[in-house]
Amino acid sequence: MAEQFYTVASDSETTGDDKAQQSFPDVAIGIDIGTSRCSVAIWNGHQVELLKNTRSQKGMRSYVMFKDDTLSAGVTGGATKEHAHEERDILSGSAIFNMKRLIGRMDTDEVVQASKTLPFLVQTLGIGVRPFIAALVNNMWRSTTPEEVLAIFLLELKALVEMHLKHPVRNAVLTIPVAFSRFQQTRIERACAMAGLHVLRLMPEPTAVALLYAQQQQQLMQDNMGSGIEKIALIFNIGAGYCDVAVSATAGGVSQIRALAGSSQWVYCGWLLRMRFTNWPPRKALRSMQTWVMA
DSSP states (O other): OOOOOOOOOOTTTSOHHHHHHOOOOSOEEEEEOOSSEEEEEEEOSSSEEEOOOTTSOSSEEOEEEEETTEEEETTTTTTTSOHHHHHHHIIIIIEEEOHHHHTTOOTTSHHHHHGGGSSSEEEOOSSSSOOEEEEEETTEEEEEOHHHHHHHHHHHHHHHHHHHHTSOOOEEEEEEOTTOOHHHHHHHHHHHHHTTOEEEEEEEHHHHHHHHHHHHHHHHHHHTTOOOOOEEEEEEEEOSSOEEEEEEEEETTEEEEEEEEEEOOSTTHHHHHHHHHHHSSOHHHHHHHHHHHBO
């Protein structure tokens, strides 16, 4: 498979004036940006379809590999590699990951401080500026930013969708943690602009799960000839780095988000909770519980 070449627009090359002058097609894609894995979906006319990569995976590894002056992302980067070789390359320092945790954070943030143990280089001055991030390429450090890394990854996701749809796409809806600050949201939008994507909406992750739950409830009501009983659902979205929760109410085909909350105070909050759930209660009980409370 031939190496792919990427052109990522810089901040100076993509301006608000350019965005206003561009016309975007009606087709929009949905992107779930995960700390460890990402996925992309389209509406195929009757339901949401998660797209698969060249390895037939719906969940794609969230990393970008800087190696021998070429770039490859987790979307297709490991298509011809054995799993062990891919893991070795990721841990060699040549790959940048955890961009969702690092984007929009200053070097005084505890999440950034904890990221110093990662295989790639994360240096801080402790004065409230952006951290210095670099990948190891040919025994030399190649500096980058979380926005650039995310933009490269989004370019591969965009190429995957365009190959499936057989036409260009520009519009996207992305899911983000509830705890994301406005500055983090603007950096996500900047990364999308660098990748040639126009953000229609940044949707809180538990809201996306609640919409899926509401759709399932509406289908059940149609099958059961309808019902006016209000159903309250408590929805958890537990990721590798964020924990979000939502309360939704569904009645008569109408769904409403009553409350949203999220936190990223624990450095490995989602990972820690998954380990706790895996060890207690028993795995069998966990599997039954995941069907309605975990996303």
